[in-house]
Amino acid sequence: MPLEDQFIPNHLSMSNKVTNKKNIEIFKQDINSLSYEESISALDAILNNVQDENISLDEIQINYIKGHILLKHCEDLLQFCEQEINEINPDFLDID
Template identity: 40%
Template sequence: MSQPNDLQAQIETWREDAAGLSYEEALQALDLLLAELQSDTVPLAELQQRVAHGEVYLDHCESLLKSVERAVDTLDPDSLEPTTDA
Protein backbone atom coordinates (compact mmCIF):
# COMPACT_ATOMS: atom_id res chain seq x y z
CA MET A 1 0.00 0.00 0.00
CA SER A 2 1.24 3.54 -0.77
CA GLN A 3 2.61 5.74 1.94
CA PRO A 4 1.00 9.19 2.46
CA ASN A 5 4.11 10.92 1.06
CA ASP A 6 3.89 8.78 -2.08
CA LEU A 7 0.26 9.83 -2.54
CA GLN A 8 1.19 13.50 -2.03
CA ALA A 9 3.89 13.23 -4.69
CA GLN A 10 1.43 11.53 -7.03
CA ILE A 11 -1.16 14.26 -6.42
CA GLU A 12 1.41 16.91 -7.35
CA THR A 13 2.16 15.04 -10.59
CA TRP A 14 -1.57 14.83 -11.35
CA ARG A 15 -1.96 18.57 -10.71
CA GLU A 16 0.83 19.34 -13.14
CA ASP A 17 -0.76 17.07 -15.75
CA ALA A 18 -4.25 18.50 -15.19
CA ALA A 19 -2.97 22.07 -15.56
CA GLY A 20 -2.45 21.44 -19.27
CA LEU A 21 -5.98 20.19 -19.83
CA SER A 22 -8.93 22.18 -21.10
CA TYR A 23 -12.12 22.20 -19.07
CA GLU A 24 -13.68 19.64 -21.38
CA GLU A 25 -10.67 17.32 -21.19
CA ALA A 26 -10.52 17.48 -17.40
CA LEU A 27 -14.27 16.91 -17.15
CA GLN A 28 -14.01 13.87 -19.42
CA ALA A 29 -11.16 12.46 -17.31
CA LEU A 30 -13.25 13.04 -14.17
CA ASP A 31 -16.22 11.29 -15.78
CA LEU A 32 -14.04 8.27 -16.60
CA LEU A 33 -12.78 8.05 -13.02
CA LEU A 34 -16.32 8.35 -11.67
CA ALA A 35 -17.48 5.57 -13.99
CA GLU A 36 -14.69 3.34 -12.65
CA LEU A 37 -15.65 4.11 -9.07
CA GLN A 38 -19.34 3.45 -9.74
CA SER A 39 -18.65 0.14 -11.46
CA ASP A 40 -17.20 -1.39 -8.28
CA THR A 41 -14.14 -2.59 -10.22
CA VAL A 42 -11.62 -0.49 -8.28
CA PRO A 43 -9.83 -2.56 -5.64
CA LEU A 44 -10.25 -1.18 -2.14
CA ALA A 45 -6.49 -0.61 -1.88
CA GLU A 46 -6.66 1.82 -4.83
CA LEU A 47 -9.85 3.61 -3.84
CA GLN A 48 -8.21 6.49 -1.96
CA GLN A 49 -5.81 7.08 -4.85
CA ARG A 50 -8.63 7.19 -7.43
CA VAL A 51 -10.69 9.55 -5.29
CA ALA A 52 -7.69 11.87 -4.86
CA HIS A 53 -7.09 11.79 -8.62
CA GLY A 54 -10.71 12.74 -9.22
CA GLU A 55 -10.42 15.61 -6.77
CA VAL A 56 -7.49 16.98 -8.78
CA TYR A 57 -9.60 17.02 -11.95
CA LEU A 58 -12.54 18.55 -10.08
CA ASP A 59 -10.35 21.29 -8.59
CA HIS A 60 -8.96 22.07 -12.04
CA CYS A 61 -12.47 22.30 -13.54
CA GLU A 62 -13.64 24.58 -10.72
CA SER A 63 -10.59 26.81 -11.15
CA LEU A 64 -11.23 27.17 -14.88
CA LEU A 65 -14.90 27.96 -14.29
CA LYS A 66 -14.06 30.60 -11.68
CA SER A 67 -11.62 32.21 -14.09
CA VAL A 68 -14.28 32.45 -16.79
CA GLU A 69 -16.81 33.71 -14.27
CA ARG A 70 -14.46 36.51 -13.18
CA ALA A 71 -13.92 37.48 -16.83
CA VAL A 72 -17.65 37.57 -17.50
CA ASP A 73 -18.31 39.56 -14.32
CA THR A 74 -16.03 42.31 -15.59
CA LEU A 75 -17.94 42.72 -18.87
CA ASP A 76 -20.11 45.79 -19.38
CA PRO A 77 -23.64 44.41 -19.85
CA ASP A 78 -24.42 46.88 -22.66
CA SER A 79 -21.29 46.62 -24.78
CA LEU A 80 -19.92 43.24 -23.60
CA GLU A 81 -16.52 44.93 -23.43
CA PRO A 82 -14.33 44.57 -20.34
CA THR A 83 -14.93 47.31 -17.80
CA THR A 84 -12.03 49.22 -16.32
CA ASP A 85 -13.61 50.04 -12.95
CA ALA A 86 -13.30 46.69 -11.19
Protein backbone atom coordinates (compact mmCIF):
# COMPACT_ATOMS: atom_id res chain seq x y z
CA MET A 1 0.00 0.00 0.00
CA PRO A 2 1.48 3.39 -0.96
CA LEU A 3 2.39 5.68 1.92
CA GLU A 4 -0.12 8.40 0.95
CA ASP A 5 -2.98 5.86 0.94
CA GLN A 6 -2.17 4.99 4.54
CA PHE A 7 -2.73 8.60 5.63
CA ILE A 8 -6.03 9.21 3.83
CA PRO A 9 -8.20 7.16 6.23
CA ASN A 10 -6.65 8.92 9.23
CA HIS A 11 -7.27 12.30 7.64
CA LEU A 12 -10.88 11.41 6.89
CA SER A 13 -11.56 10.16 10.40
CA MET A 14 -9.98 13.30 11.83
CA SER A 15 -12.21 15.39 9.58
CA ASN A 16 -15.25 13.50 10.85
CA LYS A 17 -14.18 14.16 14.43
CA VAL A 18 -13.98 17.89 13.73
CA THR A 19 -17.37 17.82 12.01
CA ASN A 20 -18.85 15.88 14.92
CA LYS A 21 -17.49 18.40 17.43
CA LYS A 22 -19.04 21.25 15.43
CA ASN A 23 -22.36 19.38 15.24
CA ILE A 24 -22.26 18.70 18.98
CA GLU A 25 -21.81 22.41 19.72
CA ILE A 26 -24.72 23.26 17.41
CA PHE A 27 -26.88 20.57 19.03
CA LYS A 28 -26.01 21.90 22.50
CA GLN A 29 -26.97 25.45 21.55
CA ASP A 30 -30.29 24.32 20.10
CA ILE A 31 -31.08 22.00 23.00
CA ASN A 32 -30.21 24.51 25.74
CA SER A 33 -33.18 26.63 24.68
CA LEU A 34 -35.64 23.73 25.13
CA SER A 35 -37.89 23.29 28.12
CA TYR A 36 -37.95 20.02 30.04
CA GLU A 37 -41.15 18.97 28.30
CA GLU A 38 -39.76 19.80 24.85
CA SER A 39 -36.61 17.84 25.64
CA ILE A 40 -38.61 14.78 26.72
CA SER A 41 -40.65 15.04 23.53
CA ALA A 42 -37.45 15.22 21.45
CA LEU A 43 -36.08 12.17 23.27
CA ASP A 44 -39.31 10.31 22.50
CA ALA A 45 -38.99 11.24 18.81
CA ILE A 46 -35.40 9.96 18.77
CA LEU A 47 -36.49 6.70 20.38
CA ASN A 48 -39.15 6.23 17.70
CA ASN A 49 -36.63 7.10 14.99
CA VAL A 50 -33.98 4.59 16.09
CA GLN A 51 -36.60 1.83 16.19
CA ASP A 52 -37.01 2.25 12.42
CA GLU A 53 -35.34 -0.66 10.64
CA ASN A 54 -34.31 1.54 7.70
CA ILE A 55 -32.24 4.02 9.72
CA SER A 56 -28.70 4.60 8.48
CA LEU A 57 -25.60 4.28 10.62
CA ASP A 58 -25.02 8.05 10.35
CA GLU A 59 -28.53 8.73 11.63
CA ILE A 60 -27.97 6.33 14.51
CA GLN A 61 -24.81 8.23 15.45
CA ILE A 62 -26.53 11.62 15.22
CA ASN A 63 -29.49 10.37 17.25
CA TYR A 64 -27.14 8.96 19.88
CA ILE A 65 -25.33 12.30 20.20
CA LYS A 66 -28.57 14.30 20.32
CA GLY A 67 -30.13 11.87 22.79
CA HIS A 68 -27.13 12.07 25.09
CA ILE A 69 -27.17 15.88 25.02
CA LEU A 70 -30.95 15.97 25.58
CA LEU A 71 -30.69 13.57 28.52
CA LYS A 72 -27.94 15.70 30.10
CA HIS A 73 -30.05 18.82 29.55
CA CYS A 74 -33.04 17.18 31.28
CA GLU A 75 -30.84 16.12 34.20
CA ASP A 76 -29.49 19.68 34.51
CA LEU A 77 -33.00 21.16 34.45
CA LEU A 78 -34.18 18.72 37.12
CA GLN A 79 -31.14 19.45 39.28
CA PHE A 80 -31.75 23.21 38.98
CA CYS A 81 -35.40 22.74 39.93
CA GLU A 82 -34.40 20.59 42.91
CA GLN A 83 -31.97 23.29 44.08
CA GLU A 84 -34.71 25.91 43.87
CA ILE A 85 -37.10 23.71 45.82
CA ASN A 86 -34.48 23.10 48.50
CA GLU A 87 -33.91 26.85 48.83
CA ILE A 88 -37.57 27.62 49.47
CA ASN A 89 -37.99 28.78 53.03
CA PRO A 90 -41.04 27.13 54.58
CA ASP A 91 -41.77 30.36 56.47
CA PHE A 92 -42.46 32.12 53.17
CA LEU A 93 -45.13 29.58 52.29
CA ASP A 94 -47.29 30.54 55.26
CA ILE A 95 -49.55 27.53 54.81
CA ASP A 96 -51.39 27.98 58.12
